[in-house]
Structure formats: C-alpha cells, structure tokens
Amino acid sequence: MTQRPGVAVWRGALAAFVLAGATGLGFRLAAFWGWGGLDPENIRHAHSHLMFFSWATPALMALMQRHLPPSRPMRWATAASLGLGFVAYGPFLRYGYGVAEVGTLRLPLSVIASTANIVAWYGFAYGYARATRGLVRTEALRLWDAAVGILVVATLGAWALGGLQAQGVASPLALAAALHLFLNLFAEGWLVLALLGVFYAQTPSAASGGASWATAWVAWALPFTFLLGVPVALVPPWLRSVSGVAGLAVSAGLLAHTAALWRGGSARGPLVYLACRSVMLVGVALAPVARWGEAAGLRIVFLHMLLLGWISTGLVAAARSAWGEAAVPGHRAFALGVALQVASLFTITGLWPDRWAGRWAWAAVAATAALPVGAAAWMAVRSIAAKASEPEG
Ligand code: HEM
Numbered sequence: 008m009t010q011r012p013g014v015a016v017w018r019g020a021l022a023a024f025v026l027a028g029a030t031g032l033g034f035r036l037a038a039f040w041g042w043g044g045l046d047p048e049n050i051r052h053a054h055s056h057l058m059f060f061s062w063a064t065p066a067l068m069a070l071m072q073r074h075l076p077p078s079r080p081m082r083w084a085t086a087a088s089l090g091l092g093f094v095a096y097g098p099f100l101r102y103g104y105g106v107a108e109v110g111t112l113r114l115p116l117s118v119i120a121s122t123a124n125i126v127a128w129y130g131f132a133y134g135y136a137r138a139t140r141g142l143v144r145t146e147a148l149r150l151w152d153a154a155v156g157i158l159v160v161a162t163l164g165a166w167a168l169g170g171l172q173a174q175g176v177a178s179p180l181a182l183a184a185a186l187h188l189f190l191n192l193f194a195e196g197w198l199v200l201a202l203l204g205v206f207y208a209q210t211p212s213a214a215s216g217g218a219s220w221a222t223a224w225v226a227w228a229l230p231f232t233f234l235l236g237v238p239v240a241l242v243p244p245w246l247r248s249v250s251g252v253a254g255l256a257v258s259a260g261l262l263a264h265t266a267a268l269w270r271g272g273s274a275r276g277p278l279v280y281l282a283c284r285s286v287m288l289v290g291v292a293l294a295p296v297a298r299w300g301e302a303a304g305l306r307i308v309f310l311h312m313l314l315l316g317w318i319s320t321g322l323v324a325a326a327r328s329a330w331g332e333a334a335v336p337g338h339r340a341f342a343l344g345v346a347l348q349v350a351s352l353f354t355i356t357g358l359w360p361d362r363w364a365g366r367w368a369w370a371a372v373a374a375t376a377a378l379p380v381g382a383a384a385w386m387a388v389r390s391i392a393a394k395a396s397e398p399e400g
Contacts, residue, residue: 049101095120149222160192161193168186184233184234194313216267218266240298340378
C-alpha cells in the first residue's frame with residue numbers, strides 16, 4: 008500500500024534549514040572575516056536554493072499529503088526534492104551557475120541538479136492532479152490547486168532564463184523578468200498559498216471566516232505580480248501599473264485570509280508576519296514607494312519577512328499540529344530567534360538612523376542569525392532522538 012511521507016521528511020527538511028541558515032550566517036560573518044576564497048554571489052545561491060528546494064518545498068509537500076489520498080508520485084517527488092536540494096548545494100556554493108570541472112569533463116552541475124528538481128515538482132503536480140481528481144474543493148484544496156498551478160507556471164521562468172542565457176540575450180529587463188517570474192511566483196505563489204492551504208486544512212472552521220472570495224482573487228492576480236520584483240527603472244510604466252494593480256489585489260486577498268485564519272484560531276505568530284508582509288506589498292505595488300524602498304535597501308527585509316517570518320515559523324507551527332510537540336522541540340526559541348533576526352535586518356537598511364548605524368548593526372544581524380539556526384539544529388537533533396510522537400504516515 009502507498010504510504011504518505013511523514014515526520015522523516017520533516018527532519019530532513021530541518022537539516023536543510025540548519026545547513027542553509029548556517030550558510031546565510033557564514034555570509035554575514037564573511038563581512039568581518041573574509042570570504043575564504045568563495046564568491047559571495049555563489050554563497051547566496053547555495054543558501055537560497057537549499058532553503059527553497061530542501062526546506063520549504065518538501066516540508067510543505069509532506070504536510071499537504073497528510074490531508075490527501077496517498078499517491079506514489081507525490082511521495083517520490085517529495086523525497087526527490089529533499090535529496091536533490093542537497094545535491095545542488097555543493098556545486099552552487101563552489102561554482103554558482105557556472106561549470107564544474109569533474110576530471111576532464113566540464114559540467115554545469117548546479118543547473119543539472121536544479122533541472123532534476125523541477126522535474127520532481129512536475130511529478131508532484133501530476134500526482135496531485137490525479138489524487139485530487141473528483142474531490143470536493145474545500146478552501147484548502149482550492150488554495151493547493153492554485154499553489155501547484157503557480158509552481159508549474161513559475162518553472163517557465165527558470166526555463167526562460169536558461170534559454171535567454173544560452174542565446175546570449177543581454178537585455179537586463181528580459182533577464183530580470185525571467186528570474187523574477189521564477190523567484191516571485193515560487194515564493195509568493197507556491198510557498199505562500201500552499202502554506203495557507205495547510206493552515207486551512209488544519210483549522211477547517213476558518214473556512215467560514217468570509218475569505219472564500221480571496222483565493223480566486225489571489226490566484227488570478229498573482230501571476231501578473233512578478234514584475235514587482237524587477238527594479239522599477241527597468242520596467243515600462245504601463246507594465247508596472249498592471250503589476251501594481253495585481254499586487255494590490257494579492258495584498259487584499261492575503262489580508263482577508265489572514266483575518267479569517269486569525270478568527271478561526273490558527274497559530275497567530277506566523278500570521279503577524281503574513282499581515283506585515285501583505286501591507287509591505289501595498290507599498291511595493293506603488294511605484295514611488297517601491298523606488299524609495301529600493302533606495303533604502305529593503306529587499307532583504309521584504310524577502311525574509313515572508314520566507315523566514317511567515318513561511319518558516321508557519322511550517323514549524325503546522326508541523327507541531329501535524330506531528331506533535333516531539334517533532335518541534337524548542338519551537339518557542341525558534342520563533343524568538345526568527346523575530347530577532349527579522350527585526351535586526353532593519354538596522355542595515357536606510358530606515359535605520361545613521362547615528363545608530365555601523366559595524367555593531369552588522370554584528371547584531373550576524374549574532375541574531377545564529378539564533379534560528381541554533382534552535383533549528385536543536386529541533387532536528389532532539390526530534391531525531393525522540394523519534395517523534397506519531398508513526399510514519
Ligand atoms: C536563519 C535564517 C536565514 C539567514 C541567516 C539568512 C541569511 C541570508 C543572507 C545573508 C542573504 C544574502 C543577503 C544579501 O545579499 O545581502 C540571504 C538572501 C536570501 N535568502 Fe535568506 N536567510 C535565512 C532564511 C531564509 C529562508 C528561510 C529562505 C527561504 C525559504 C531564504 C531565502 C533567501 C533568498 C531567496 C535570498 C536572496 C537570494 C538572492 O538574491 O540571490 N532565507 N539570506
């Protein structure tokens with residue numbers, strides 16, 4: 008009989024968070040102690056890809072499958088995504104997107120592993136479509152339909168980027184648009200909507216909270232928002248306006264879901280980040296505010312408010328509800344560490360007063376980065392030692 012992936016995937020994903028988070032911490036420390044022969048760009052790629060491929064994606068896939076009929080393609084795709092993220096990590100760290108020298112061969116190893124990962128996601132989408140055919144569309148399923156569909160659309164950006172680079176196209180707008188078609192739709196579409204679906208699946212009463220209009224609203228508007236990630240100066244004003252209107256619609260829809268889940272009794276800590284991030288999206292949707300945000304260097308805060316705040320604390324809360332307390336020992340320390348890390352990121356932006364800025368601010372960002380990494384390491388080790396409460400599946 009086909010089983011569902013269980014807490015073992017969760018532990019693997021936690022290990023990925025620890026390695027990827029330690030890589031981010033290394034990036035911060037390198038500002039003091041040097042890069043050790045590595046290219047900062049490659050460290051950043053190794054960090055972000057491992058977080059996407061092996062932390063957030065397999066954890067979400069495993070959590071979704073607890074509420075879906077068992078499916079072999081989904082189960083395999085989850086394991087493949089987890090494993091292939093680790094395979095891609097070393098090549099990204101050493102070579103970035105460039106070619107690796109293996110004996111006499113020159114191979115783009117990170118690109119090969121990432122492409123295999125995309126194929127695994129297609130396997131998940133196929134398994135999901137088959138397993139959910141004919142099921143009544145609850146709020147969770149409607150959000151997952153949108154999330155999985157947007158995941159597939161996001162991969163078009165990855166193919167387009169590869170195609171443009173292979174053709175030697177140098178247009179900054181085309182390259183940035185392809186990159187953000189992938190990055191934005193993957194993060195804001197797949198990760199955000201899949202986690203919202205998990206929250207609804209775990210708190211079905213929240214579906215009566217009056218946000219049912221918001222899913223279709225967000226799903227249709229989201230694909231038009233990817234240009235909001237591209238620097239304002241590169242995008243023709245009329246296109247930026249279309250993306251801006253879509254961004255406002257997404258923000259309204261996400262705030263409606265936040266309110267419904269809040270009233271329904273879902274974990275509130277992660278929802279605070281989602282609310283803050285949705286309000287920030289209103290600013291990004293308006294070109295003059297977005298230009299100001301770019302000048303103030305808010306991009307990293309904006310990204311981590313979503314990915315570390317909403318997604319990562321949300322995954323921990325959802326794992327606690329799915330697999331019990333034994334799967335998330337130290338979850339409060341993790342939540343505190345994330346809050347301090349996200350807050351400290353403001354000290355290295357233009358919003359922070361000059362007279363309080365300087366080396367100590369960077370030191371604070373580095374020090375607070377160690378907190379969620381340490382808490383996740385504790386969670387992984389203790390969870391493995393305790394063998395978690397619930398049997399596989
Ligand atoms: C312990 C937690 C984390 C730490 C210490 C951390 C640290 C960092 C650092 C230092 C950077 C580069 C900043 C710069 O360019 O100035 C970065 C970028 C980034 N991080 Fe994180 N991060 C964490 C969590 C996450 C999570 C959970 C995700 C995704 C699920 C994530 C995704 C990204 C992305 C997409 C970028 C931008 C990559 C790029 O521009 O190419 N991070 N992070």
